[in-house]
Amino acid sequence: MARQVELLDAPFNPGSYVGPFTNAHPGLGGVCTFVGEVRSDDDVEALELSHYAPLTLAGMEALADEALGRFDLMGILIVHRVGEMQPGEPIVLVSACARHRRAAIQAVDFAMDHLKSDAWFWKRERRGGVWTWIEPREEDHADLARWRETPEKV
Amino acid sequence: MARQVELLDAPFNPGSYVGPFTNAHPGLGGVCTFVGEVRSDDDVEALELSHYAPLTLAGMEALADEALGRFDLMGILIVHRVGEMQPGEPIVLVSACARHRRAAIQAVDFAMDHLKSDAWFWKRERRGGVWTWIEPREEDHADLARWRETPEKV
Amino acid sequence: MSVKLVFLGKLADLAGLPEMTVEAPLDWVSLVEGLEAGLAEAIEGDKVRLALNGTVLADKRTLDAGEGDEVALLPPVSGG
Amino acid sequence: MSVKLVFLGKLADLAGLPEMTVEAPLDWVSLVEGLEAGLAEAIEGDKVRLALNGTVLADKRTLDAGEGDEVALLPPVSGG
Numbered sequence A, B: 001m002a003r004q005v006e007l008l009d010a011p012f013n014p015g016s017y018v019g020p021f022t023n024a025h026p027g028l029g030g031v032c033t034f035v036g037e038v039r040s041d042d043d044v045e046a047l048e049l050s051h052y053a054p055l056t057l058a059g060m061e062a063l064a065d066e067a068l069g070r071f072d073l074m075g076i077l078i079v080h081r082v083g084e085m086q087p088g089e090p091i092v093l094v095s096a097c098a099r100h101r102r103a104a105i106q107a108v109d110f111a112m113d114h115l116k117s118d119a120w121f122w123k124r125e126r127r128g129g130v131w132t133w134i135e136p137r138e139e140d141h142a143d144l145a146r147w148r149e150t151p152e153k154v
Numbered sequence C, D: 001m002s003v004k005l006v007f008l009g010k011l012a013d014l015a016g017l018p019e020m021t022v023e024a025p026l027d028w029v030s031l032v033e034g035l036e037a038g039l040a041e042a043i044e045g046d047k048v049r050l051a052l053n054g055t056v057l058a059d060k061r062t063l064d065a066g067e068g069d070e071v072a073l074l075p076p077v078s079g080g
Helices: A014-023 A053-070 A101-117 A138-149 B014-023 B053-070 B101-117 B138-149 C010-015 C028-034 C037-044 D010-015 D028-034 D037-044
Strands: A002-008 A030-037 A044-051 A073-081 A083-085 A090-098 A121-127 A130-134 B002-008 B030-037 B044-051 B073-081 B083-085 B090-098 B121-127 B130-134 C003-007 C019-022 C049-052 C070-074 D003-007 D019-022 D049-052 D070-074
Touching (some): A002 A053, A030 B101, A053 D070, A073 A101, A090 A101, B044 B053, B053 B073, B053 C070, B073 B101, B090 B101, B101 B138, C003 C010, D003 D010, D010 D037, D028 D037
Antiparallel strands (some): A030 A090, A030 B030, A044 A121, B030 B090, B121 B130, C049 C070
């Protein structure tokens, strides 16, 4: 059962992570992957994610362990960018492999919900040269709350 | 809103589909991808999927359209193998891209549940030189039933 | 000899071949009577469906195939 | 001058700098009193938390930092 968690301060290519991760788990039934990119909303020129080293990576590792404990996985991969990014650049990659598909899909859903509103990142975006700090959306909190109700092992 | 559906009778490389599919949707927020492989269970030597051309591809296209109607997607990609496959070979690839992550993840979950127990495929596996026909698992039917209860647009 | 029968999945094993042709016209009774006993019994099961020229019949007993038509005999799917 | 304060997110904007050092020992009252008014008010908000040497305090009012310690001032996260 493999866990791979990385925090990167430079652009990355999701395929170069997913290929080796998949190949490292022979016998798997399926692998589910989510890649989030900086959305080119309206007039957003750039997005900046800041983190606090002593908490952020440790928090991501704890999240990966929680997913491994909660779902029947063979492995999980979490990669997250920090720093300044342009629209179209990948921010986050979560990949989970399992013998059965729903464990992999659910683990990705679970990890993404937690990364989006319960991880140690601070985000701001630049429009018209002005930086504005971002808060999680209401939906993000609602998505996260789903996991408190159903502690089922898939 | 793009729909790409393919039925293949030879091995394929998931990455060679997901890369161009992602690049074809600039401005996306995220892309979720599931790749299913022939599991190397016990002593399975080979898996064979048969299909009936007039129904199978049309059914996959209808499924893609249903996902596009049900979730707020920018595009969906469904690729499925037929013929004889070895353990470790990809059987199925579903990829969905959307402005918001949960639509993409849910669409992949939805499409996989339908492909696993409600698509025109017949599957048999060879163990010790003997072919045996496979029926869907009970969980597959239960997974499918989930979608009849909640016609929400995510 | 002009309606084509296509056997899918385990029905192809039972039939011993993937396709055969039978005389037109063909309805449900003549289809069942024309097949050997084991196969006829199998297709009478509730879970076996028929498709006429690529369209699944809501009730297989309404089959009405003519010259040049294709009838597919579909056992329960096993999924991808 | 030997406790390091680290300001995250919008608190770094308010502070005008990402880090500063203050005298040890440092408790909650001396932390708040040592910061300029706008920043002090911001960190008193319910949603701002403190971490001492990488561990988030359950109650920030129990802060007790000494020589060489690092205190991070954490506004609400915005997620990845």
